[in-house]
Amino acid sequence: MALKVKAVERKIKFNKNDEGVWRYVMQPDLYIALNQTKVIKEAALRSGVSQGVMKACWDAAGEVIKAWATEGHSVALPGLGTMRFGLRSKSVEDVNKVKTSLITARRIIFTPAVDLKDELANTAIQITCYDRTGKEVKRVTSADDGTIEDTENENNENTENDGSQQNGGSQNGSEQNQQGEQGQQGAQGYALTIATSGSGSATVTHDGNAVTSGTSLNEDDEVEISITPAEGQVPTASINGSSIELTEDNGVYTGSFAMPGQASALVISTGVSGEGGDGGEGLDKD
Numbered sequence: 001m002a003l004k005v006k007a008v009e010r011k012i013k014f015n016k017n018d019e020g021v022w023r024y025v026m027q028p029d030l031y032i033a034l035n036q037t038k039v040i041k042e043a044a045l046r047s048g049v050s051q052g053v054m055k056a057c058w059d060a061a062g063e064v065i066k067a068w069a070t071e072g073h074s075v076a077l078p079g080l081g082t083m084r085f086g087l088r089s090k091s092v093e094d095v096n097k098v099k100t101s102l103i104t105a106r107r108i109i110f111t112p113a114v115d116l117k118d119e120l121a122n123t124a125i126q127i128t129c130y131d132r133t134g135k136e137v138k139r140v141t142s143a144d145d146g147t148i149e150d151t152e153n154e155n156n157e158n159t160e161n162d163g164s165q166q167n168g169g170s171q172n173g174s175e176q177n178q179q180g181e182q183g184q185q186g187a188q189g190y191a192l193t194i195a196t197s198g199s200g201s202a203t204v205t206h207d208g209n210a211v212t213s214g215t216s217l218n219e220d221d222e223v224e225i226s227i228t229p230a231e232g233q234v235p236t237a238s239i240n241g242s243s244i245e246l247t248e249d250n251g252v253y254t255g256s257f258a259m260p261g262q263a264s265a266l267v268i269s270t271g272v273s274g275e276g277g278d279g280g281e282g283l284d285k286d
Helices: 036-047 051-069 114-121 151-158 170-184
Strands: 002-012 021-028 075-077 081-089 103-112 124-130 136-141 190-197 201-206 215-217 222-228 234-239 247-249 252-258 264-272
Touching (some): 002 201, 222 264, 234 252
Parallel strands (some): 002 124, 190 264
Antiparallel strands (some): 075 081
16 A cells, blocks of 8 residues: 655745746545445445444444533543644733633644554555656655654644643643743644645645645734636635735736635635636645
8 A cells, every 4th residue: 555645846926926937746646535334334344243333333332422521521432542622822011911812723722642653654555746847757666764753842842732731730821821922933833735726727825835735824924825717717725715916917817815714715716617627636635
């Protein structure tokens, strides 16, 4: 078994007057999402119990996990890791100013089990490279060291104000709130999901670096968009449902937005005619 990654050659532009440079941008080549019914069916086959019994156990476990996690417990997910409640918040000096409006985001924090991390580290990665015309030009098998990002340590460094941290006493709580505000601007940031459609092409960048779906960005990071639509078509873009203003220059449309302080969705249509654009390959279609 191997994880599939695709490296697609895309033109990256840093401003509307830039001719751009061609770079191979890697991103996971994800399969279709598996629905609950299929997962239950497979688990029933592997365990030897009926699908009805498996579904009842699945539903019951889900209700228990949901109830305990929202009560502040760190709940074990068998074979996977643990899940707990966390939050991001701003800090204040005056205790009289402490209020729920300081909370900027409620979070669900998943910490993978050692076995799951080891499994991922030992799984090979296969990279398929496509040039700018969409032609497959090379295949590469991974030779990386299998390093797994330690989200638990990263969370502690950024201090996300989860339940265990909040129970540390008034002095520690004050320090954690202060660190939590810094963590909001820290390295972890917020995930940006990108979905594209249409027969044209699009690139998304930040500080000159390509941004792919799932990239983590900090609040207020400036994100640039460059779209080359199919002839005679007009592209559109929106972030969390709000339209992004695009400027056209020599057939190329550019725009930008500041990353919101939350996980966000960027939707790009690279070509919309009178009846809507054609479907086409984009940055991500999860």
